[in-house]
Amino acid sequence: MSLNNVQILAPISADPLYAPSTTSARTILTRGALELAVKLQRAFNGRRLALLKARDAKQAQIDAGQFPTLLEETRSIREDLTWQGASPAPGLVDRRVEITGPPERKMIVNALNSGVTTYMTDFEDSAAPTWDNVIAGQINLYDAIREQIDFVAAETGKKYALRTDVKRPTLVVRPRGWHMEEKHVLVDGEPMSGAIFDFALFFYHNAHQLIANGVGPYFYLPKMESYLEARLWNDIFNVAQDSLAIPRGTIRGTVLIETITGAFEMEEIIFELRQHSSGLNCGRWDYIFSTIKKLRNHPQHILPDRGDVSMTVPFMSSYVKRLIEVCHKRGVHAMGGMAAQIPIKGDEAKNAIAMAGVEKDKLREVTAGHDGTWVAHPALASIAFGVFDKYMPTPNQIFYRPDQTNPDYVRITGEDLLNTNIEGGLITEEGIRKNLYIGLCYMEAWLRGLGCVPINHLMEDAATAEVSRSQLYQWVKHGVTTDDTLVKITPELTKRILDEEVAKLLVDAKSGNKYELAAKYFEPEITGQKYSDFLTTLLYDEIISPNEKHIIDLSTLDA
Known part of the structure; x- marks a missing residue:
């Protein structure tokens, strides 16, 4: 070229x-x-x-x-x-x-x-x-x-x-x-x-x-x-x-x-x-x-x-x-x-x-x-x-x-935008597992170059994986107790469930899968060790092969 x-x-x-x-x-x-x-x-x-x-x-x-x-x-x-x-x-x-x-x-x-x-x-x-x-x-x-x-x-x-x-x-x-x-x-x-x-x-x-x-x-x-x-x-x-x-x-x-x-x-x-x-x-x-x-x-x-x-x-x-x-x-x-x-x-x-x-x-x-x-x-x-x-x-x-x-319209205030109180909302062990499964499966696919993935009859993308990661981080950080099993959400709990999900996925996984690599990046995020700005920036270097860094240098191009 x-x-x-x-x-x-x-x-x-x-x-x-x-x-x-x-x-x-x-x-x-x-x-x-x-x-x-x-x-x-x-x-x-x-x-x-x-x-x-x-x-x-x-x-x-x-x-x-x-x-x-x-x-x-x-x-x-x-x-x-x-x-x-x-x-x-x-x-x-x-x-x-x-x-x-x-x-x-x-x-x-x-x-x-x-x-x-x-x-x-x-x-x-x-x-x-x-x-x-x-x-x-x-x-x-x-x-x-x-x-x-x-x-x-x-x-x-x-x-x-x-x-x-x-x-x-x-x-x-x-x-x-x-x-x-x-x-x-x-x-x-x-x-x-x-x-x-x-x-x-x-x-x-x-x-x-x-x-x-x-x-x-x-x-x-x-x-x-x-x-x-x-x-x-x-x-x-x-x-x-x-x-x-x-x-x-x-x-x-x-x-x-x-x-x-x-x-x-x-x-x-x-x-x-x-x-x-x-x-x-x-x-x-x-x-x-x-x-x-x-x-x-x-x-x-x-x-x-x-x-x-x-x-x-x-x-x-x-x-x-x-x-x-x-x-x-x-x-x-x-x-x-x-x-x-x-x-x-x-x-x-x-x-x-x-x-x-x-x-x-x-x-x-x-x-x-x-x-x-x-x-x-x-x-x-x-x-x-x-x-x-x-x-x-x-x-x-x-x-x-x-x-x-609408004569009954009430103008939205800043307090309304910050009102995160959800009546009847529950934090459950199923919610933990679902977040871990979605985040893990999405990250694994992303590492293989796929940015949107059908999971449980929903098209998941980076945004939904981010919700999963962020919820897990927040629950662990504040030591939330599940509403169904009354178990405290700890780093040990999320790591154990993550390991279980990886093991289950590996049973039928195709050769060349990235589940273990995805778990390596996911674990610190969901055990409260760190919180990265975005999953996509966290994983980006993994989808650049060493012989591709860098392809083009435009530093001498006059523009």
Whole structure:
């Protein structure tokens, strides 16, 4: 591969891995794309690193008892009723059913054929960022946007092709969060930001083509913890658009409110992205994870078993109400959360119960005022459409202002967002085992390069594994006693159960499994020895083989 002034530190695949595609890694790793990535990295990585340090400082304040609150410094933004977010962009007016999944070729074809309105392809929580996965994902999206993604699966001989009788959903890309690095790529001696790398490659290659297709480059922005992190994205958007002679405001970003600190700054986040804002989304599983994570050292905020933390408990219900109120006040979409269920084959009774639960969840969302919702499996799309079509006959319901149309509406306060009291919630030995099993199985799959995994008829990703890890840490730290067996949750107990689960899984495990490696990383986290910031950063070095560190050094590339 020849790129002037680029040092190739390890061989880049001649693309046998990407055999289903006619597009190669060389098509993606072009000089122009890498120049944009370097330009953005040099301009903004210092701010990214400073914002990550600010997260640590905020955590220290919370640990000391200074809980999140609405910011006095931004009161004028919240009280100014004159500003609005951007009007819905082409292809983003009606978003009633969105499907999500990693940028894997089969998944992309199935999603584009599913008949949903929007498809979020995910480089973050449902993708393990091996070099092959990252580059293959970019290749697959490049091909999908140009409708050249049809292929025959080598392992099965099955043909995957885009249907001509289904309207294509609008594509939205989720890059990695600010905390992730792309260690295969160096710039000035430092790993590149994973978020900047994902964004730059996709934007450079596809922005003009998407505009020609009648839509635009649209993104989901994950795991932000403050409005200053949204400002960073907005500045990156402006520089990227200016660099490619694309009008500012063409990019749109939907922010996933996945952190409890971000929930206190929803309005400010929309304000920072104004001309680029396409609303907010209730990233429910990450939000539960963040609530446990941020409040983990305070015993009054211990949460019960994951199954008892529903969307109707006080802090989750308040989060939903505030998000809808804020979004509609500012004229942007308020998107609902994920239905992670997978159809249960071979058991019609259990499947009927599961699907009824999906329908109930979507009914709650649409009647609360959400403008759309997420599903993890194409089979759930018809359920979501049925509910939203019935109760939301308009393309969206941004016009619905619950604070103005409901005389009994009570405005959500900061205290409401922190109300983690869950009546009837229990902590059980089954909850311990389920958390250990889910966390262990997910981590094992991630170490093999898989970012989303079906477990117990649910599609689990990094967010749900984080809930499992964080609950176990919190329960051990505070020496909680189980409500069913009246046993104190100790490091010895969680280690014993972890060992039991590993032993059971190894009985039928395939050769090359990573259960013991996963357990090595999991054990300190669930016995209270340490609490890592993210599982994905904890495990990342394990999915970089020694001969891949590093693949490209862009330090001498002029940009």
